[in-house]
Structure formats: C-alpha cells, structure tokens
Amino acid sequence: MNDFIQISKAQAAPPCTVVIFGASGDLARRKLIPALYNLHACGQEIAPRDYAVLGFARRAMAVEEFRESAREAAARFSRLELNHDRWREFSARLDYLAGLDQPDGFHKLKTRLEQLEAARGLPPNRIYYLSVPPEAVPECAERLAEAGLVARPGAANFTRLVVEKPIGTDLESALKIDGALRQYFDESQIFRIDHYLGKETVQNLMVLRFANSIFERMWGARNVDHVQITVAESEGVGTRAMYYDPAGALRDMVQNHMLQLLALIAMDPPVSLDADAIRDAKINVLRALRPLPPGGANALVVRARYGAGMVDGETARAYAQEQGIPAASRTETFVALKAYIDNWRWSGVPFYLRTGKRMPARGSIICVQFKDVPRILFNRERKLPPNALTIRIQPDEGFSFEVLAKQPGLDIAIRPVRMNLRYESEFSGPSPDAYERLLLDVMIGDHTLFVSSTFVEKSWEFVQSILDQWSANPEIPLYEYAAGSYGPEAAERLIAQDGRVWLNP
Numbered sequence: 001m002n003d004f005i006q007i008s009k010a011q012a013a014p015p016c017t018v019v020i021f022g023a024s025g026d027l028a029r030r031k032l033i034p035a036l037y038n039l040h041a042c043g044q045e046i047a048p049r050d051y052a053v054l055g056f057a058r059r060a061m062a063v064e065e066f067r068e069s070a071r072e073a074a075a076r077f078s079r080l081e082l083n084h085d086r087w088r089e090f091s092a093r094l095d096y097l098a099g100l101d102q103p104d105g106f107h108k109l110k111t112r113l114e115q116l117e118a119a120r121g122l123p124p125n126r127i128y129y130l131s132v133p134p135e136a137v138p139e140c141a142e143r144l145a146e147a148g149l150v151a152r153p154g155a156a157n158f159t160r161l162v163v164e165k166p167i168g169t170d171l172e173s174a175l176k177i178d179g180a181l182r183q184y185f186d187e188s189q190i191f192r193i194d195h196y197l198g199k200e201t202v203q204n205l206m207v208l209r210f211a212n213s214i215f216e217r218m219w220g221a222r223n224v225d226h227v228q229i230t231v232a233e234s235e236g237v238g239t240r241a242m243y244y245d246p247a248g249a250l251r252d253m254v255q256n257h258m259l260q261l262l263a264l265i266a267m268d269p270p271v272s273l274d275a276d277a278i279r280d281a282k283i284n285v286l287r288a289l290r291p292l293p294p295g296g297a298n299a300l301v302v303r304a305r306y307g308a309g310m311v312d313g314e315t316a317r318a319y320a321q322e323q324g325i326p327a328a329s330r331t332e333t334f335v336a337l338k339a340y341i342d343n344w345r346w347s348g349v350p351f352y353l354r355t356g357k358r359m360p361a362r363g364s365i366i367c368v369q370f371k372d373v374p375r376i377l378f379n380r381e382r383k384l385p386p387n388a389l390t391i392r393i394q395p396d397e398g399f400s401f402e403v404l405a406k407q408p409g410l411d412i413a414i415r416p417v418r419m420n421l422r423y424e425s426e427f428s429g430p431s432p433d434a435y436e437r438l439l440l441d442v443m444i445g446d447h448t449l450f451v452s453s454t455f456v457e458k459s460w461e462f463v464q465s466i467l468d469q470w471s472a473n474p475e476i477p478l479y480e481y482a483a484g485s486y487g488p489e490a491a492e493r494l495i496a497q498d499g500r501v502w503l504n505p
C-alpha cells in the first residue's frame with residue numbers, strides 16, 4: 001500500500017542568518033556544518049529560500065580558510081556525498097568573523113550581520129547557535145542583549161537562541177544558567193537541544209503510539225508488566241576525560257536523553273500536535289515521577305564504573321586508567337535505576353533505566369513488556385514468555401513485536417516469533433541526521449523537539465535527589481563491571497529481585 005499521510009512543515013522556513021558561535025569547534029565541524037549542507041543539498045523545498053551562515057569564534061581566520069575547513073568537515077562527516085555544484089552554492093553562503101572574546105566583538109558582529117543582510121537582501125531573522133563551552137553560554141546571551149542583537153518576542157523579525165547540553169551540572173547551576181538565559185530571551189526564543197529528540201525513531205514513538213489504536217489501548221498498568229530503557233555505548237571515555245569525569249553517566253545520559261525517552265514512552269496523549277501540548281504531556285510524566293525515598297539511591301539505583309576487559313575483540317583498559325582521569329575519581333560510567341510514575345495510567349508499573357559506557361555494543365532500546373498470559377489453556381505450566389514490543393532507537397532503527405505462534409507440526413509446540421520493522425529495509429533512502437531536523441525546526445520556529453525550561457528543572461530535581469544521597473552517603477557502593485559486559489551483578493539483582501531480566505540491545 002502506497003498511501004501515506006504527510007504532515008508537512010516545510011513550507012514555512014523563512015529567510016534567515018544562522019550565526020554559529022564556536023564555529024571552529026568540534027560540534028560545528030562534525031554536526032552543524034554537515035547538517036546545514038545536507039539541508040541545502042537535499043531539497044530546495046525544505047531549506048529556506050535564502051539564508052546565510054556566519055561562523056563566529058575567537059580565533060582569527062580568513063573567510064576562505066573557514067570555507068575550506070567547512071568543506072573538509074562536510075566531506076568527512078556529511079551523510080551525503082559532496083556534490084561540487086551544491087557545495088559551491090552552499091559555500092557562497094558561508095562567512096566568518098573572529099572576536100567572540102574581544103570587548104567590541106559583539107558590536108562587530110552586529111555590523112557584520114547588517115552588512116551581510118544588506119548584501120544578500122535578507123531580513124534580520126537571526127538564529128544564534130551557541131556551540132561554545134557551557135560556561136561561556138550565559139555571557140554570550142548577555143552580550144548579545146547588550147549589543148542590541150535581541151529582538152522583542154513577537155517582533156516582525158525573529159531572534160532565536162539555540163543552546164546545547166549540558167545545561168548545568170546540578171539543579172542549582174541549571175536554574176542559574178536558565179535564569180540567565182531568560183533574563184535576555186523569552187522562552188519562545190530559546191531552543192534547548194537534546195539531539196536524541198531529532199532522531200527518526202524517537203519521533204516515530206509518537207506515531208507508533210498515537211496513530212495505531214492497538215497500542216494506545218494497551219498502554220498502561222492494566223496490560224503492561226514493566227518498561228525498560230537501555231542506552232548502551234561501546235566506547236569508553238576516550239579523550240573526553242576533562243568533560244566526562246566531572247559529569248558521569250547520571251548527569252550525561254539520565255538527566256537528559258533517558259528522561260526524555262521515559263517521558264515520550266509514558267506520556268498521555270497530548271491534546272494536539274502543538275509543541276506546547278506535547279511538552280505539557282511530557283512534563284506531566286516528570287511531575288508524576290515518584291520522589292526517591294530515603295535510602296533509595298542504594299536500593300533503587302546502581303552505580304558502577306568499567307574495569308578492564310574486552311570490547312569488540314580488543315582489550316580495553318579500566319576507566320581509572322584512562323588518560324586524564326584523576327586518581328581520586330569516583331565517577332560512575334554506568335547507572336541502572338528503577339522508577340515509578342504515580343499516575344492512573346502507570347500506577348505500580350516499574351520503569352527500569354540503564355545506561356553505560358564500554359558495553360558490548362552500541363545500542364539504545366525501549367522495551368515494553370506486556371503482562372503474562374493467564375495460567376490457563378496453553379500456559380498452565382507458566383512457561384509462555386509474555387508479548388514484548390521493542391523499539392530500537394539506534395542503530396538498526398525500527399521496532400519488533402514478539403508474539404507466540406504455533407510451530408507447524410502435529411504437536412502443539414509454541415514459540416515466540418518476531419514481527420520486525422527495519423527502517424532501512426522498509427523505507428528507501430537514509431533518514432536525515434538529527435541535527436538537520438533540529439536546525440530546520442529552529443528556522444521554522446517549531447519547539448516540539450526541544451527541551452522546555454520546566455523539563456530542565458523537573459529532570460534535574462529527580463537527578464539531584466540521587467546526587468544528594470550519593471554525596472551524603474559515600475558508603476553507597478560504586479561497583480565495577482568488566483569492559484565489554486552489560487554492567488555489574490548489582491544491576492542484574494536490581495531487576496532479578498522483581499522476577500525480571502534485562503533485555504540487551
């Protein structure tokens with residue numbers, strides 16, 4: 001069947017200028033420039049009719065040098081092969097300005113923007129993408145406002161601010177940073193990125209749930225036994241010790257990506273597809289998260305870090321031996337936890353969350369396990385495995401639904417079979433990268449896939465309650481697991497004591 005329903009949002013991307021703060025950095029090179037090029041190359045119908053990209057950073061660089069380094073980055077990291085003509089058109093839109101750290105840098109930025117807009121006939125619709133270290137973010141917001149570079153919300157031409165994770169290192173600092181941003185920008189002008197939300201499968205979660213009546217009617221405590229979310233990385237800390245060690249898995253993965261996935265899988269149907277309605281529905285999940293009881297960081301949460309082991313057939317050293325890790329480090333590279341959502345839909349249903357580095361393979365899955373078959377008919381011996389819906393976020397995006405079927409033959413032999421959808425084989429053409437979608441949404445002004453201020457606050461409140469118990473009770477174990485395993489024994493016990501097992505990606 002070829003019929004499909006298209007809800008297009010392409011029509012409205014208006015002409016604008018994207019200013020990349022920190023344009024010489026890693027994120028700009030690996031993600032932002034390739035994403036902007038792909039938007040340009042893959043369809044005039046979706047990219048804005050006209051736009052410019054202005055790189056803004058500290059180091060001096062000629063415009064031609066910036067274009068050349070952008071070309072190298074796009075050639076290396078773009079999902080589309082570089083096309084000579086498309087690149088030439090795109091490259092002509094690239095400009096560069098140094099002086100991000102200079103006293104008059106933001107006034108120079110204003111002048112350059114005005115010149116650029118006049119030369120290209122662009123309206124002053126401006127997107128400031130802050131791809132700079134987190135500590136530089138509040139100052140950039142302040143200096144933009146001081147330089148008169150922030151339009152009023154609702155003005156004829158828009159100003160939008162894009163902020164990357166992490167927002168804060170704890171609840172207090174997150175509130176402080178968010179407060180600083182909101183001193184100069186209205187919430188409607190702020191786009192907080194969690195790139196997980198730009199992934200195809202994450203968005204498909206909503207389609208799966210709300211466009212198929214079969215699932216939504218089953219979605220809740222009456223039919224679901226439990227839900228598991230696993231985000232596994234096979235990589236270790238690599239060269240990112242300076243960033244990772246002060247953070248750890250709880251801050252780096254749970255506070256943002258995993259709680260976003262939890263909210264999407266558990267939210268009630270939003271009243272509409274409006275960004276506000278969807279964000280409200282997600283926040284209600286966090287509001288209903290059961291607060292961590294005293295002792296909960298020990299009983300309901302497991303933390304661990306990887307020891308030496310084997311990953312992908314190669315020896316991997318222990319976290320403590322990685323380059324740049326301080327000898328006294330007690331940072332966790334693994335967290336498993338059990339949470340409850342105390343609302344009518346999910347009352348009594350456990351949600352198990354697990355994330356770690358140096359696991360056997362990279363993979364993010366959500367598994368919704370349905371209740372056992374009653375102990376009658378085929379299940380008198382209580383051996384039938386329950387139905388399970390597994391959503392694969394990455395890699396091999398898709399989902400599978402496990403049901404039981406009779407194996408052909410004279411006996412009644414029952415075995416689980418998988419109804420499996422693989423995006424790659426079902427749909428032609430590669431999916432856009434998360435950053436392509438997110439950048440386009442900023443241009444359009446659609447907040448649906450961005451993190452709201454309240455979500456930042458509520459997610460940090462939950463994570464902070466764990467951090468507080470960890471720091472008040474240093475005797476709470478920091479377990480060790482072998483690199484190349486799915487975590488410590490203690491994580492297996494966390495779920496096994498409820499009579500369940502982890503499902504690995």
Ligand SMILES: NC(=O)c1ccc[n+]([C@@H]2O[C@H](COP(=O)([O-])OP(=O)(O)OC[C@H]3O[C@@H](n4cnc5c(N)ncnc54)[C@H](OP(=O)(O)O)[C@@H]3O)[C@@H](O)[C@H]2O)c1
Nearest residue numbers: 022023024025026027057058059131132133134136164165
């Ligand atoms: N890289 C990733 O995959 C990734 C993923 C998720 C989130 N993020 C977030 O994205 C942001 C950028 O990350 P990145 O990896 O691109 O960082 P990066 O490679 O260190 O680049 C930082 C950029 O910001 C500029 N910069 C450095 N220190 C600055 C300061 N004190 N004040 C103003 N500008 C400064 C640098 O300019 P000069 O080189 O000209 O000095 C450089 O262009 C960070 O907030 C990071 O947490 C990155």
